[in-house]
Structure formats: structure tokens, C-alpha cells
Amino acid sequence: MTLGKYLSEAHIPVTGFYSRTKESAAWAAAFTKTAVFDGLKELITASDTLFITTPDGVIADVWDCIAAMDMDLSGYKICHFSGSLSSNVFSGIERTKACGCSIHPMYAFSDKETSWLQFQKAYLTMEGSEKAVAVMRSLFEGLGHTVYGLDSADKVKYHAAAVLASNAVVGLFYSAQQLLSECGFAEEESRKLLAPLITENVSSIVKNGCAKALTGPVERADVQTVKNHLAALQGSDEEAVYRSISKKLTALAKCRNPQRDYTALERIMDEKYSTDL
Secondary structure, three states, X not given: OHHHHHHHHOOOXXXXXXXXXXXXXXXXXXXXXXXXXXXXXXXXXXXXXXXXXXXXXXXXXXXXXXXXXXXXXXXXXXXXXXXXXXXXXOOOHHHHOOEEEEEEEEOOOOOOOOHHHOHHHOEEEEEEOHHHHXXXXXXXXXXXXXXXXXXXXXXXXXXXXXXXXXXHHHHHHHHHHHHHHXXXXXXXXXXXXXXXXXXXXXXXXXXXXXXXXXXXXHHHOOHHHHHHHHHHOOOOHHHHHHHHHHHHHHHHHHHHOOOOOOHHHHHHHOOOOOOOO
């Protein structure tokens, strides 16, 4: 419905919605001022392009239902918006004479009623049949989006990158909050303390790149401080996270400071904590 609202507000014709639950389709149709359809076949008949915006786990099932209708889909564009699935999920699409592609907006949408307002900011990736991609690229570039092509074989790795840059950051922030909670800080206080760190780091990464944005004890090869951190985190989930991230940061720091010796730091990152550190 985010996409439907965005397109309808941009004066792109949207036929309407069908869902397994009538209430869901009715809400989306009302939200976008479009039609609600009682059956999938009726929606297909009234359209020339189908956007499947279901959870990843049912995209193949929806497509199988469409393909099983044995309709003439010549010229139809069938698109899904999964970040991790490729257009290969449209098994046997050639037999239906339709063409398919996957489209993914690289953006974190969290509110179904307001997310459409942020959709304009999203960069998009596409892969699939040449014809479907060409049509969809023209549509979204016409709305001001930057569109990147993607190889189908790279779709899962691409999505993993998106998860690391988005969801994983939430996990790291939550871990930091938990540590501050153990130090006596309330949740709101910890958010305020940590907010400048994360916002300034993101700003610096976007502006200057990761290597130039890197600061802290790993970048300085401050072995003793890192040892102290590992001692304080010993046996916790945060210790494993700290070690894993610090190994990656050490590799980055070596690129930034090739003259600096990180041998001792690399060694302790691969060791289990002991009193000899």
C-alpha cells in the first residue's frame, strides 16, 4: 500500500488491490482512493502490470496461482518487491507470455501510513527480463529515482548488505543501550548519549567513506583499551559482537594507516579472553 499510495499521489494510474483478507485490500484501496477486487482474476483482467507486495514467503505461491489461471498474459509485467528474492521466483513465466522483474527500494519503511512520503528518497535496484526492467526503469526514473541494475545471482548477497547497514545497526545500538543500562542509565538517557555518536558517524561515512570516518581504540591500535573492553564483556553476547566487529575494523584501520602495526591487536581478536591478555 506504500507503493500504491506513492504512485497514485504521483498521478500514476493504480487499478486497485486484491488480498487474501478483504479487510486488508479494502483498507489499501481506501487509503489510495482506488478499487478493491474480490478475486485475483478480476484484478488481473483490469490491469496490465501486477505488483506483488506480499511477504517473501508467499510470493511464489501468489505467482503459482496466477500462472495456474491459464490466462493470456501477453505484455503483462509481473513485479515483486522482495529484497532477497530474484525474478527467478516466477517459475515458468515464459509459458504465460508475461515478463517479470524484481524491484527493491533501498530504504527502511516502518509506518504503513506515512512511509509513502519517504519513498521518493529511495534508490532502487532491479533485475529480471530486459523488457520488464526497461519499462519499470522508465517509470521510476521518470519519478526522479536513481535505478541500478543487479545480477539475479547477487540478489541474496545484495540483501545481506542491506540488512547489515540497516537492521544490524539497530542491533548494535541495542547492545550499546544494554551495556549502558548495566551502568545505571535509563533507556531514554542512553538514547540521548548514543545519538550523536551514531548520527555523526553515519554522516561522516556518507561524506568521507568508511576509512576516513573510523576513529576509536582499534584505529589507534590501542591494545590495552581493547583488552580492557574484552575483559569487561567477558562471557557476554556483546563480547562476541565486539570481537567480530573489531576484526573488521582492524582490517579497515590497516588500509587507513599502513605504517601502523596492528599485529598485537589482530592476535587478541582471535583469542579467547584470558587473564594473560
